[in-house]
Amino acid sequence: MRIDLKGQVILVTGAPGGIGEAIVRKLAECGATVALHYNQKAGLANRLAVEVGNDSKPFHADLSEPARGVPLFREVLDAYEKVDTLVNNAGVYLRSPNDKDLNGWLADWNRTIAVNLTAAGVLSREAVNYFKRAGGGRIIHIASRAAFRGDYEEYFAYAASKGGMVALSKTIARTCGKYNVKSFVIAPGFVRTPIVDEYIKQHGDESIMKDLALSEMTRPEDVAPAVAFLASGLMDHATGCSIDINAGSYMR
Ligand SMILES: NC(=O)c1ccc[n+]([C@@H]2O[C@H](COP(=O)([O-])OP(=O)(O)OC[C@H]3O[C@@H](n4cnc5c(N)ncnc54)[C@H](OP(=O)(O)O)[C@@H]3O)[C@@H](O)[C@H]2O)c1
Numbered sequence: 481m482r483i484d485l486k487g488q489v490i491l492v493t494g495a496p497g498g499i500g501e502a503i504v505r506k507l508a509e510c511g512a513t514v515a516l517h518y519n520q521k522a523g524l525a526n527r528l529a530v531e532v533g534n535d536s537k538p539f540h541a542d543l544s545e546p547a548r549g550v551p552l553f554r555e556v557l558d559a560y561e562k563v564d565t566l567v568n569n570a571g572v573y574l575r576s577p578n579d580k581d582l583n584g585w586l587a588d589w590n591r592t593i594a595v596n597l598t599a600a601g602v603l604s605r606e607a608v609n610y611f612k613r614a615g616g617g618r619i620i621h622i623a624s625r626a627a628f629r630g631d632y633e634e635y636f637a638y639a640a641s642k643g644g645m646v647a648l649s650k651t652i653a654r655t656c657g658k659y660n661v662k663s664f665v666i667a668p669g670f671v672r673t674p675i676v677d678e679y680i681k682q683h684g685d686e687s688i689m690k691d692l693a694l695s696e697m698t699r700p701e702d703v704a705p706a707v708a709f710l711a712s713g714l715m716d717h718a719t720g721c722s723i724d725i726n727a728g729s730y731m732r
Contacts, residue, residue, distance in 0.1 A: 485711060486511035490512045490515065490711060491515040495518055495569075501528060504536070507708055516529050519543065537559060546602045549603040554606070557610065563617065566604065568619065572638075593641050596645065615660060621664070622703075623666065624642040629730045642667075645665065649722075662716050665721070666707065667726070669727055670697060670726075685697070
């Protein structure tokens, strides 16, 4: 079986991040044109777009202001005249202890929900409205094991944001299937990327490794193939599903 994404335009948010970059490379390797959304890493996004080819291009938006998802989606549509798949991947993992002062804790909460959930919601809304006109499309949400297992005490907002993302995906799948819109979740456990640097600095690799059934921590390259598979259409009848990629650390 070969996964062929030739002719597909796929918008990936957080494209120059750890998991984002692996997703971009895998999608482009399968022939897709990738719209690489970035926030702070313009240089990296530009270089990656040129490197993967297939007419892939970078697009900027700071999704801590979720409404920016609207012009982002429209710029991609203007550039390519279509979008086949949206990958909601951008996210933050802000440590926010419960003894932090309320204003600081609320600022962390609001930023986490804005980037991880509200922006994904705004982009999904744009995508669904467009997909209904265009005859269909797919949305792939990069959520987290935390949505199902729960997270650590300093990450209330993160777990809540990812749980919201799972509910969002199921709702899109339930209500928009008749319009040929499919929605999926990928739920990684710990993956070695910059987002978990602070956690690893504080707790060490061992605290992660002891939970794994496998003997290696998941790498971004272990997550990316599932995105290509879901984008290909071969998994459309699994719409609404969540795929766990967590090295056997949590089995639902
Ligand atoms: N690594 C893990 O252990 C793990 C586990 C489960 C789920 N995930 C999820 O996987 C996704 C990718 O994370 P990662 O591990 O690849 O982390 P990463 O390397 O830190 O990448 C995160 C990406 O999100 C973007 N982002 C953050 N704030 C943004 C904002 N305000 N506006 C727009 N984009 C923003 C970042 O761009 P800038 O840096 O330019 O702001 C970056 O490209 C996230 O949704 C994360 O929750 C990760």
